[in-house]
Amino acid sequence: xxxxxxxxxxxxxxxxxxxxxxxxxxxxxxxxxxxxxxxxxxxxxxxxxxxxxxxxxxxxxxxxxxxxxxxxxxxxxxxxxxxxxxxxxxxxxxxxxxxxxxxxxxxxxxxxxxxxxxxxxxxxxxxxxxxxxxxxxxxxxxxxxxxxxxxxxxxxxxxxxxxxxxxxxxxxxxxxxxxxxxxxxxxxxxxxxxxxxxxxxxxxxxxxxxxxxxxxxxxxxxxxxxxxxxxxxxxxxxxxxxxxxxxxxxxxxxxxxx
Amino acid sequence: xxxxxxxxxxxxxxxxxxxxxxxxxxxxxxxxxxxxxxxxxxxxxxxxxxxxxxxxxxxxxxxxxxxxxxxxxxxxxxxxxxxxxxxxxxxxxxxxxxxxxxxxxxxxxxxxxxxxxxxxxxxxxxxxxxxxxxxxxxxxxxxxxxxxxxxxxxxxxxxxxxxxxxxxxxxxxx
Numbered sequence: 001x002x003x004x005x006x007x008x009x010x011x012x013x014x015x016x017x018x019x020x021x022x023x024x025x026x027x028x029x030x031x032x033x034x035x036x037x038x039x040x041x042x043x044x045x046x047x048x049x050x051x052x053x054x055x056x057x058x059x060x061x062x063x064x065x066x067x068x069x070x071x072x073x074x075x076x077x078x079x080x081x082x083x084x085x086x087x088x089x090x091x092x093x094x095x096x097x098x099x100x101x102x103x104x105x106x107x108x109x110x111x112x113x114x115x116x117x118x119x120x121x122x123x124x125x126x127x128x129x130x131x132x133x134x135x136x137x138x139x140x141x142x143x144x145x146x147x148x149x150x151x152x153x154x155x156x157x158x159x160x161x162x163x164x165x166x167x168x169x170x171x172x173x174x175x176x177x178x179x180x181x182x183x184x185x186x187x188x189x190x191x192x193x194x195x196x197x198x199x200x201x202x203x204x205x206x207x208x209x210x211x212x213x214x215x216x217x218x219x220x221x222x223x224x225x226x227x228x229x230x231x232x233x234x235x236x237x238x239x240x241x242x243x244x245x246x247x248x249x250x251x252x253x254x255x256x257x258x
Numbered sequence: 259x260x261x262x263x264x265x266x267x268x269x270x271x272x273x274x275x276x277x278x279x280x281x282x283x284x285x286x287x288x289x290x291x292x293x294x295x296x297x298x299x300x301x302x303x304x305x306x307x308x309x310x311x312x313x314x315x316x317x318x319x320x321x322x323x324x325x326x327x328x329x330x331x332x333x334x335x336x337x338x339x340x341x342x343x344x345x346x347x348x349x350x351x352x353x354x355x356x357x358x359x360x361x362x363x364x365x366x367x368x369x370x371x372x373x374x375x376x377x378x379x380x381x382x383x384x385x386x387x388x389x390x391x392x393x394x395x396x397x398x399x400x401x402x403x404x405x406x407x408x409x410x411x412x413x414x415x416x417x418x419x420x421x422x423x424x425x426x427x428x429x430x431x432x
Binding site: 042043045046049050053082089093151153154155157158160161162164180183184185186187188190191192195196200 | 264265267268270271272274275277278279281282283285286287288311313314315322362367
């Protein structure tokens with residue numbers, strides 16, 4: 001009986017959590033911009049986007065290098081190493097760009113957002129804001145949510161570009177794939193609307209999901225040091241799982257002919 | 259001062275991302291190819307273009323000199339009309355040049371190869387190449403091969419001709 005009780009309680013709590021998170025998202029997205037909202041937003045763009053640039057560029061470069069190397073060693077068996085550019089570009093623009101950026105973003109920026117908001121809650125800054133008549137959702141949550149949603153697609157674009165340049169470096173400059181066929185086949189096979197725009201749409205969705213989870217976990221955490229650490233872990237775990245699962249769904253809709 | 263450097267950094271971030279989008283659009287997906295200015299258009303009609311796609315390359319002596327821009331069906335002659343943009347620095351293609359659809363590698367992409375002719379007059383914008391050779395269709399080739407094999411007199415065929423006499427002999431035996 002005890003097990004069934006606990007199961008029911010957990011289920012109810014989870015459903016409650018989803019409801020609370022949805023209400024938070026709606027309130028933050030449709031909140032009237034607060035006074036000085038733009039400068040708050042820019043400050044969060046700096047913290048969420050600009051400070052993530054380094055890890056994004058370095059990871060993108062190395063993933064591009066590895067793709068170039070692996071792709072070459074596989075394709076050269078079939079004498080079709082001229083398709084290397086197509087492979088690297090499609091893999092990065094369609095899949096790895098949005099997905100890996102979102103995973104890195106959840107680890108780099110999402111966890112920081114959760115910890116920050118959780119600490120604000122634990123030190124009762126959120127409560128005191130409400131006390132003096134400032135809506136913490138407008139003042140704290142909304143700028144962070146918008147900054148995350150906008151900076152993730154930008155980071156993914158940079159990631160893909162740097163990755164393609166890395167693949168070009170290994171394939172063309174190091175392993176000797178002909179420059180013209182590398183770019184030419186890429187241009188023949190990568191379509192702007194089908195591949196690049198769909199990749200951007202993917203990363204916008206991931207941006208919403210990752211920041212939403214991060215912000216909600218911080219906002220709803222148990223205001224103790226242990227609660228904050230649990231919430232931070234949950235942010236990374238939930239974000240990664242949601243990104244990977246959503247990626248499958250989005251890929252099926254966009255490229256799977258559904 | 260602090261907010262100014264923040265704003266500057268965010269501005270740089272957004273500009274870098276815009277450059278990345280521009281790079282992906284132009285260099286990776288080749289959007290700029292459709293609007294390149296220094297080209298002229300020629301057409302060629304083929305009986306069969308199976309596998310040729312628009313934006314396939316047009317080559318001469320193996321060097322890429324242009325791109326296929328449009329493929330359509332001529333409603334009267336019922337054959338495929340391929341429109342291609344040739345770089346304007348390649349302006350001395352004779353009117354009796356031949357265009358054929360070739361395959362890169364065994365299973366690679368299709369492209370158009372132009373073999374120059376000897377005529378002194380050159381193709382201009384809007385002209386048509388009349389000498390064309392269609393795409394090689396593997397099924398047709400296999401079909402032809404099998405047909406040739408079936409009609410040519412092989413040793414197997416001669417023994418088959420001899421067989422009925424032997425069979426009739428055994429028939430007579432029974």
